[in-house]
Amino acid sequence: MNVEPFSKDQKYATFLNRWNSLKGNVIAGFTTKQGGVSGGEYSSLNLCLHVNDNCETVVKNRNLLAEHLGFPMTRWACADQVHENSIAKVTKDDAGKGVLNYDDAIKGTDGLYTNESNVLLTLCYADCVPIYFLGPDKNLVGVAHAGWKGTVKDISGEMVRTWKNEEAIDPANIYAAIGPSIGSCCYVVDDYVIDFVKEVLKQPTELPYKEVSKGQYTLDLKKLNKMLLVQAGVLQENIDVSSYCTSCEDTLFFSHRRDQGKTGRMLSFIGMKETR
């Protein structure tokens, strides 16, 4: 239904153009694996510290992206991701956390949001689903990381409920964009996973999975997250979904499944630039 919301921009990043026009100072996107200085399986724009890449090299890559975006690393906020569903509100005081050193990242969260400008929320991915959130009338931006675990723990719905309860925003005024992740074309799971999917979907009118052989299913994590956003009150028409599969597009993206675990990480980012 949607036009691809992420258009390729130069060598580093893909951007949510629709949001830039909704609210001029928002910067949001997802990196590719191109344009960095890492070697081997991390070649070349590995942006995360918790894999076995050289930390100094990762910081060099981060600095390249920071310069490209015009958003200095000292203003980034990075998280220690744990495949759970807890949401953290980020303030200016969190800027710089986890940027140079994984140990001081924001602990134990896969969902970040803020209502302050001049802080860039970042999370790392290799196949998991990046979900971006925008609440223009309350000046809110957010991003979540959802592999199958975070997805069935409904981190998408948790962000919506957190904004509704803590920030008094009507879910009908929330926009969401689901970024590049592994597609159903490349993602097969078993009954163990599907049982959790059945549990989290309350009244599905369609299914995000299909049985392909006894007890084996292709699962569309992007579609499932979209259904969970709608279940939480976000309007269908306010959700954009990327068509990119991180496993299929091997020149563009790292993929944990395709690369059998030895791979780099892409970065999702969203923030509001300080207007001068």
Ligand SMILES: [Zn+2]
């Ligand atoms: Zn694929």
